[in-house]
Amino acid sequence: MQPRGSVRPNLMLGLPALLLALAIGAIATTWSGDFISAGNLGNLVNRVLPLAIAALGEAVVLFAGRIDLSVGSVISLSTAILGVTSAQLGWLSIPLVILAGLACGAFNAAGVILLRINPLIMTLATSAVVKGIALLLLPSPGGEVDYGFYDAFYGQDQFFGWPLLLIACAFAAAFAIFGFTHFGRSIYALGSDGRAAFANGVNVPGIDLSVFLISGGLAAVAGLAVGIKILSGDPLIGDSFTLDAIAAAVLGGVALQGGRGSVFGVLAGAIALVLIGNAFNLLELNTNLQQIAKGLIFVAALMLFMRGRSRSLA
Amino acid sequence: MIEITSPALKPMPAGLPRLAVAQVSKAFGANKVLRDVSFSVRAGEIVSLVGENGAGKSTLMHICAGSFPADGGAMALDGAAFRPASPKAARRAGVALALQETSILPDLSVGENLFFGDEPRNGLGFIRQKRLHEAADALFAEMGFALKSTRMGSELSAAERQMVEIAKAIRLKPRLLILDEPTASLSSHETELVLAAMARLKAQGSAVIFISHRLDEVMEAADHAVVLKDGALTLDAERGAFSRDDLIRAMVGRTLADIFPARPADLAAAPVRLSVANATAAGLKPLSFALRAGEVAGFAGLEGQGQRPLARALSGITPFHGGEIAIDGVPIRLTSVARGIAAGIASIPDDRKHEGLALDLPIRMNVSLFALSRRSGWGWLAHALERRFAETARQRFAIRSTGIDQPVRQLSGGNQQKVVFARWLAETPKVLVLYEPTKGVDVGAKTEIYRLIGDLTAAGVAVVLISADMLELIGLSDRIHVLFEGAVTGTLARPEFSEEAIMRLAAGPEGVLTHAA
């Protein structure tokens, strides 16, 4: 597959995030002996997994020039469903969770397509509704998830395991789809200019539906990763994911107004975000500074992307 | 099988028409845009569709191409009932439309735009990027378009976007090709290429409908002309059966003796209004010229030879690097649009949708900016003045609208351009910079705009006219500078004006057509 045409510039967008991740990794390695330890690397993979998957879903929506603020709530709901049902259903609760995620995506799409509600506000509303449902289902953290799930999926939290494989497959597949299929191209097209896309025969409602389904489904997968990690349900645990997912995508060079960005950039962005936190802890830096640093790095990255880019953005 | 022998249709010669349109009507809200329009196109025939701005041409073509359905009437394609549900469906049936508003995807490469929808795939169904871009380059070569398949859509100039749009349609070797004002933003050379491409398709047996406000093109290319006026069909004649004046009469209901204002014999006495001394800007070699009060300096050239940089620099958007600009002998620092306006420079952009108008705001707000700010500065708004001014402007420019509170987005291209112009009614600028001032504007509106330019020059305004429309340049200018690769390669005085003379200079010193991207 040839990275020609639009594929190359999109790949380039992911470069800064990659460099950032490498830089943080280098710093952490030099100043902390623990960074390159089997234990830590294993932890890092497990932390990247849910964020990267959620961010991938978010990115797909951003490619289409939309946005999904319900990712966090869907993750919470997923853990709640897992926590409540896995005792009886066992492995069957996994497809159930995925279905729930898709349903949330469909709900978002319905609002955006049928009611023509702005995606930002529609998904905002959805996240409230979904959070409410999660709280009805599981008013407080709890529910039992069998240890079998943990052992089967995370095993000994080693570096090479299912999580790594899952990340690799998900992003390889995404790269193929968004670089080299008409479906992926239609998503970019809608994002870069909706009217033009429509005029070029893109089925706008169809694409809207697909991106929100993808985002909802992937959020559910991320939710499963979290739920298995904590072996229980937690109706609030997902909250922080929404912004982190967007941050990861944007750090990875995905344009908020749609049409531009590569999935590998998203992965790099997720890794960078995870590494920032890890480095702060391992280097015993003032934890209060962590948030400030994240904010500043964010701004710096954005300035990088925005240089010479003129299309005005919301 | 639908009834297509309506009175409006001439009896068919041998064979069914490629496309037959019968009693099609369409209304947007209260605004009846098409009234029982009927006409037909034969295979291997070029039909020219002309009419004033807002006559309904684009709307009619959108219906043929499935962008939206008609309210009433019927269509038949090669005899079979034709009701496309979407542009896609229409394309599948062999009807391709190149829109007046181009629909190039900015974040895809030219090649990807060209093949969007049927990209070459490999066994696994993945797109073959290399093959795709090679095929695109081949097609451009065949059509003589100087375009590179790997450039991104966002980098293209208006003309280049238009050319890609046409290539997209032609690539499909459609049964019916519809081009909506394809040449509006093209230089005469590019126009030739487009007309040639149309001829090639015609030879291959396709039918072509093309819309243009440039009647000389129509006279040259059309086998058959159809004229719309206020949504109704007013003329439907074979080649030879209509003259330029017939068309104009059918369009505007009157003949226009000469649409250009008379030029004063000699301006040598007039004082110098604008003087530009070896000014440079990105894409412009050092440039010098002086412009007298009441004089019109035309700037001609192939597309992308420095017209845009010149227009933007003169209006203070992307200022000159060096050199001196003086107005009435007073040097000015033209570092921003505001300074330009303060110094008495008015400018009309070529891309009205993005650079000229707030499409979602009413005509009133779009038109009244200068009238208001000259009265109120930054202080209280003079609402009464605004409405009065907007009303005057609407009537003076015959802006077709439901009222001064109608959003500009709902106006047709030409009427939108009138709004941009009308804004300057408030000022009497010292220098007027016009960049493609009548792009997509019909004869009627053109005449009004030309008259306005005449009045302004009579009042001592110096005009810089940057245009790809030869007739316009020749008709309006007192002097024509020809640009090539950012430099003036020659200047013609009024007696020397002729399309040939201009083309010779425009082709560059060696006469080769190099393309400056």
Add this chain to the structure above:
Amino acid sequence: DKKYTIGYDNYFMGNSWSVQLAAEFKAEAEKDKDRVNVVYVESAGDTQKQITNIEDLITKKVDAIITTPTSPTALIPTLKKARAAGIKVVLLASTIKSQDYDALVTVDDIAFGKTGAEWLVKQMGGKGNIIALNGIAGISVSDDRYKGAKEVFDANPGIKILGAVDASWDYAQGKQAVSNLLAANPQIDGVWSQGGAMTLGAIDAFEAAQRPLVPMTGEDNNGYLKRWQALKDKGFVSIATSKPTWLGSEALRITLDLLDGKSVTRDTVLPVPTITADDLGKYVKADLSDSFWANTRLTDEQVKAIFAN
């Protein structure tokens, strides 16, 4: 002998109680600074981040981890890992639904809710309408405290709960909730609140609506105690249940004992200290900040250092 490295997970920096809890720990650690050095991590009330922080403490091979789980279940696998790595795990002020820790020092939140509820029921003679002010749904502290109270109320058929609302332990939300409940319910005979700030909001709401004050449960934050003091003579009755912040210092003592190999009781669940009208005078500190919590081992100077004025 060798110095111990202890990882302290500050679960939240957002309210004065958690700040004072950490301060008690710091003060205690200060005393033993030749024996321990502490690695602080900050979880900002985010369970996800708390797991991350503890994993990183494991990576740093600390000798012991002191944490305040924000979820009764989420940390279990991580804490298992910690102990498997030979790290002592001490739970401070909040527990988990498993045995994967070496020591727990807390006040049972269910008992916390119960204590206030029992007092309230007694005050009301076992019958009447009450409203309940909770913290945040989904946070176990809030849920446990209400669970404890609910048991008591359910056991008393005379008591009718007109409404149990979430006001995020926040004054403004408490006030908004109560003023609307007052409007909707002509008869409210008691307020069960699981937070001092919310009780303050309730008092102001009653006064704004010109309704006579009813028995209300409160907490031992100085601001509330001051207000209570002021209203006492006007016949306002209340009780302050407390989750003492000195649990923080207790946690370090227990951790050190564990590390020294002394035998320690696994679950130190202390009875809920209460402040009643009689000993109110002993606790309220007119000269100290409203933010400060009465059940502390910190000296007034130390308190002043944390909470100015």
Add this chain to the structure above:
Amino acid sequence: MTVAIYLDRLRPAGASLRAMALLLLLLAAFFISARGFSSILLLDNIRQAAPLGVVVAGQALVLMMGRLDLSVGATASMANIVLCSIFNSDMANLVPAVTATLAAGALVGLANGIMSTKLRIPAFLATLASSLIIAGLVVFFTNGSPRGAVPPAFRVITEGWLFGVAPYSALIWLVLLVALLLLVHFTMLGRKMILSGANVVAARHSGIPSDGLIILSFVLCSVLASIGGILLSAITGMASIGVGNNFTLDSIAAAVIGGALFAGGVFLPLGAMAGALILFFVQSLLYVLALPPAAKFIVQGLIIILALALANLKQERSQ
């Protein structure tokens, strides 16, 4: 003649009217479940809604410029911290406390504005980043234990009632709204802001200093957020971390319910007010009905969807 036009300009837009209608429905439901109408209760809720209302007005202004401000919550929270620490419960510090708070807010707005114009960072992200930084700074400087409080005398601005009938905070809110209405719809400055909001490129090319105006809108928004924070502080009386955080999402929801468009170019003060009241009364209604907190989220979400669905269906028909 002119008078007629002024009245015409004052006539609320359709969106505002829809929002008002929705609000009335909600109020009906509220008072039915509160067993009987009480103007005191109504005014008391409006009084408590004022902080959000003021923030929403600012958000609506930024939305008019086609941008979005995700830092209003953090800014309001910061205002509470700054105000209390300088006030130190001593009325003598009134002037320094308020000025410093507003100045801090203005500074945030300036940063947001510059990031989203000069640095070309999408406002959405620029303001998200600044909210992270602000919140971080607050924790960093206070170590989690913010100092000070507002003096009781100051709390009159939210607790006090003019002639016992009109809450001061409601009046403050109203005055600010009218001021914004005049600024946007009755001055040339406002007109130039609208034009920039609707099409920034076209505005620039007509010599309008759009960047400056966008920065101005962000500064005004942040200052209004600070005022919201000040009002909130007057209600709570004490310094606590993150008191205003809900404002961020609530203000966007309220503004949009009130008819603001993400496309920019629209400013409806009345709608913004209705939007804020709608969100607040939903909360109150849930308290009155004593529904489980889960219900709150669900209802709030559905209200937003309902409001926008109504608006859009109306649009469809008009086209």
